[in-house]
Amino acid sequence: MAVDKGYMSGSARMLVLNLLNEKSQYGYELIKTLKQRSNDVFDMKEGTLYPILHKLENDELISSSNQEVSGRVRKVYCITDKGQRVLAREREEWREFSVAVNQVLTFGGI
Amino acid sequence: MAVDKGYMSGSARMLVLNLLNEKSQYGYELIKTLKQRSNDVFDMKEGTLYPILHKLENDELISSSNQEVSGRVRKVYCITDKGQRVLAREREEWREFSVAVNQVLTFGGI
């Protein structure tokens, strides 16, 4: 990760959910998509991703199925309706948070 | 805090440094300033702030002195030159991070 890992806290889940909302993907693929889409800012580690995926599935925000992709069986994840509702809330929270940070930072037109 | 506390991770330090860069303040005052400036989004706890202040002082990013404010002795914190340099870097990191998150979230003009 190009930025301090602390920033990831709280966002990792939302980012994963968001990517799965656009397109069902398997774990390893998510890491590459995230890296590419963020212009190499996010380099999520497997030790971060897989526990998140397992927790999301356990909470029924995503579901998984073994599918053959490019001649190989992969565990493909798909967002659920519940996951979409949670994602919408988390996106709103992110917006509120980032606006607040920028308000603090840009006081006085700095 | 109105938003999930996880988002604070990595930002709390920068926000404190940023406020002290504008104006020397004592701890309790920082909490109120932060709350006000963020329209009640940030409600930083004392158990969060004081350890941050002590760490920042230990790292020589801020310095403190006991001053009488409104007829009472308070521990007033002041940013150092080193603190200003670190703040500039952290602001840049925040910008990079938030841009990256928004890039991931708004793919396809969503």
Place this chain on the structure above:
DNA sequence: TTATTATACCTAGCCATACTAGGTATGTCA
């Protein structure tokens, strides 16, 4: 006067979260 509340500072221990570092297995390519 006394009780309550707000101010002001502090810290030990808790908990959530991302990471490190290791493991296993398969496919590709030199």
Place this chain on the structure above:
DNA sequence: TGACATACCTAGTATGGCTAGGTATAATAA
């Protein structure tokens, strides 16, 4: 065949904010 990328997994670690408690002073209400 050996090296590397792909693909998944997890135990343990480190970080960082919070909970919940403490102390002390000043202002305000009963």
